[in-house]
Amino acid sequence: MMLQVEVHHRFPGLALDISFEAAGGVTALFGRSGAGKTTVANAVAGLVRPDSGQIALNGRILSAPGIWTPPYRRRIGYVFQNTRLFPHMSVRKNLLYGAADDRHLPRVMDMLGIDHLLARHPQSLSGGEQQRVAIGRALLMNPELLIMDEPLSALDPARKAEILPWLERLRDEAGLPILYVSHSVAEVARLADRVVLIDAGRVARIGTPDLLLSDPALAPRLGPREAGGVLTGQVTEHADDGLTAIETPAGTLHLAADVAVGRTVRLRISAEDIVLSTRYPQGLSALNILPAQIDALHTEGAQMLVHLRLKGEAALVARITTRSASAMGLAENVRVFAILKSVALIHHS
Template sequence: MSLDVALRHRFPAADLDLAFTAPPGVTALFGPSGAGKTSVANAVAGLLRPDAGHVRLNGRTLFEDGTWTPPHLRRVGYVFQEARLFPHLTVRRNLLYGAPDDRGLAHIADLLDIAPLLPRRPANLSGGERQRVAIGRALLQAPDLLILDEPLSALDAARKDDILPYLERLAAEASIPMLYVSHSLAEVIRLASHVALIANGRLAGFGRPEDVFSDPLLAAHLGPRAAGAVVSGDVTAQDPDGLAVIATPMGDLVLPLPVAVGQPARLRIMAEDVIIARARPEGLSALNVLPARVLDLHAQGATVMVRLTCGGDQLLLARITRRSATALDLAPGTPVHAILKSAALVVQS
């Protein structure tokens, strides 16, 4: 199953002109506010009719010259920023609104842990519970594609933490492609199998999160705190002092994280949190010092984005000053040591 999109549309403030093919799994439309992410989602759903291009879902042409499938016939489930539930209906009746039948109700209620909520009304639900019901309603319409447009933006941090595990389960178990619209780096890295980076109505980059966020050529579009490495690993030990040992392709990392042994983990290591040394340093408080090799360098004003390889082909990105790069005499192939000041745990399942 796949989604093939090519869109051109003129807006008063900016133009939309991009194309991509989303494979099965979760494709995140990522970028700053106003970049065009929701416009893409609306065009796919049929809520916006573009000036030109096409939208093809699993081989069905939904939009192209001379072809226009209205929204209600596209078999696209859409979850908005607000749950938009009917206040006078119970959760059960909200879930089944628009569904062909109730055969999938028990499974969806179990998947999203909303079975105890079925007799209640939306006014008696938390924000996270309402969003889970909205997601369940979209799934029960048996869609060929599920679009989630900033589904967590209206929730506080605690409610986001509550609902993210359910989105992870949905991403792992759903057999349909999903478009996830967000400007939250943590959400995208946690959920997406592919990222469409959108900037000023154009597609700046497309690929796996590991590749997009570690591409130094995309750093200007990502923002100062988004460029960096995405590293997957497994928790192999939890020491008595609270430090967890995580086995990764670039070696074992020791981090102060409360995680259980045996769990997989995904880490985000920002380019600004990596220091480069030519020789292995001594007498540092940093616990993670990894042998690496310079892959390439990209000057950006007074700074340089240095792409490193660790443990074979694991990519790591470091942002240093041009003066430091010159003083270290860095060049492609130079052996170095990467010192990690910190790393953030963005997912564990």
């Protein structure tokens, strides 16, 4: 699959000047509220007609000067923030609304775990169940591309935790490219293969979640607590004391995780949860200590972002005070040890 997007569009308060390509997997349009993410998604879906530019999907030009393909002919499924299910219809009828036939219904129901909901109506479902039905309806339209616009923003933390594993399964099993709109670093780090960072109507950076979250130059755009990094590893052992060993290119990490041996996981580390030491620390409760080298330092008032290069070309960003950096004599190429106070298991596949 190849999605090619060039959108130029002006409206009150913002001028969009966006260009990117997406080839399979999950491409996240990420940025703060008001950055222009949803407008780009709507332009791809045909819900907004850009002032200029070109949008093409698998070689089919959907939008260009003198060319306009209406939404219903674009073969794009759209899952909105609000599920937009028909309250007077059963789940089954909602799922099949717009579908050519019901041949793929069993597979979609199994993939999303909604087979037991068919006879019910939307008002009797939880927010997470409603969202899974909305995703199923979009899939049954046999699209070439699925757009998901902030699909978890209206859900409370419990419902988000409920639906995220289903989104992972959708990504891994559907074989369908997904354009995922979000301002949540946690969702993007967990689900995305590629991130298009949009800031004030323009593409600020394109890359993988691990590269973007570990780039100190992007910290102001990500938010005060969102920088840090993502490490990918494989579960190698479950110890008798309940801790799980995860082998990453940067070294072995230990944490409590109920994931089968052999599975691949992503680990998200916040910049605030990294302590630096110029010597290997002794007598600490922290178990996860990784050798690193300082690539760069970025001062932010009384604080400093320290870009760390780890083994295997992995990278993290630590946030410390400028006073601490001065006292420790931190500078580029200085070798340090990164002590991880907290590691979040954010994805398993």
